[in-house]
Amino acid sequence: MDNGGSSGGGRPLSDNHSHPSAFSFSKPFKMDGGGGGVVVGGGVSSLVPNRRINEMDFFAQKETARVDVKRETTAHDGLVQGFHINTGLNLHLASGGSEKSSVDGGTSPSNKEKLNMSDKMVGLRAELENMNKENKQLRAMLSQVNNNYSALQMHVVTLMQRQHNRRAEISLANEVNTEGKVGERNRNETIVPRQFMDLGRASMAEKDESSPSWSGSRSPQTNEDASRESRRRKTGSTSNENKDGGREESSDQSLQGGLPNKVPKFNCSQNVEQASEAMSMMRKARVSVRARSEASMISDGCQWRKYGQKMAKGNPCPRAYYRCTMATACPVRKQVQRSAEDRTVLITTYEGHHNHPLPPAAMAMASTTSAAATMLLSGSMPSSDGIMSSSFHSRTMFPCSPSLATISASAPFPTITLDLTHSPNLLQHQRPNAQFHVPFQNLPQNFAPGSHAFNPVLHSQSKFSALQSSPEMQPPQVGTEQVLKPSSSSSDTVTAATAAITADPNFTAALVAAITSIIGNVHPNNSSNSSTNTRSTNVDNNIGNSNLVGN
DNA sequence: CGGTTTTGACCCGCGC
């Protein structure tokens, strides 16, 4: 691996990554001080060289220079010149100055006043720019919150429906069979999918240990916690482990904290439980992205810290494990591995939801993974028996983009795979035919289904059966994904999932935005990617993505 | 010096 050369410390990473708070607050303040000092203190001659101090903000310097010229001409050429200048760009400034000078009486005080006003102007503009930046940052945060909100909302609706179905089912079963089993089930009333529940318990157990009755099959999350717990007990809980444990705990909390709007809506404790279960499950849902890239990692705008690497069976390429480090408690993880069949294909699997504001470059991917996970879960959870059927080792395709995404909801983690290996022409076949209008209704103009015909080559490549049977399409890195063996029940579920996903414009919009950003990032032309990971390409990514996300 | 990467060890679930 090229990790040694590309590793690099964290500082370039944090510098390159346009963390909003880092960017928008430091520079304007510098600018204020510099610009103000120059104009007030310096004479004409001293001002000109100052223009070359490029450390300062361009905007402030331009203002300074403009004022210099005016002042110079006013002083040397008299009233006519001065009058001429006053009709220039800074009308407000000039008139204000003249007003004050008439009050004060002298001409030189008038100049000073002008200077002061221009100083203030510069400061105000700097402030304005600062506020604009803040505004942008807030907008980004807002859009993320909105995204999370809608995702969670959909999931809650799904849960409610499932609960409703279950009640109906139970009452039906009670009529038919009055056995104790059913009665017991009825007492528990809201039995959600077992796997779902276990995941929820894991997070609940951390916060509330007063639920010892939780037992049964252990979910990976529980395993993780138990493993951590056992290690903690063994080693006497070093500071690091404490930190880690705290991190995990706070990650769950923060997960919910990141979506505060929904949780209070649950009045009964069971619903709260379900919500947290849903969140835990969402953390476990995975979104896998296949993309061609020479880089060791695709640039998604986030900061990642590698915490492990393993040789996976059946793949000579190692699998790398990354954690999001943009926030201390961010639960998002990802796995990166090259495809065994095609080494140019990089498979990135995301898991979890960011609990912190994201830079614009990261918004697309985060939104996609979030929405995809949500839709995957809400659509894939069978409502018939509340348990993710073991027969649900199935995959399906997005009808809107047959070569784009694959659902693989095999236990324990439902996974959705976005195949971007045909990315160069992706934008040309957003909508293969008129059959799938709805999902792209809300697309930004850039991504609105264009007049380009669906690429016939890709179209032929993307047939359902071909993709299913293609070993390349099976993300080899995750879980126990299996090749499709469609059963009637699974196909129903898959259909439901597909329908749910494709009916959600938010998801499709986010999906397309993410895909487009990825295309920009993983394109072979991006030569700087070849030996470096995210940090080296973030600036480019930000530039490239800002347009996409902004739309 | 602080953050990241590397890498061996550990734990757990699962299949036999």
Next chain:
DNA sequence: GCGCGGGTCAAAACCG
């Protein structure tokens, strides 16, 4: 029970 594979940890090495 044992081995295998996946996932994670954490000390050491590395980097800027």
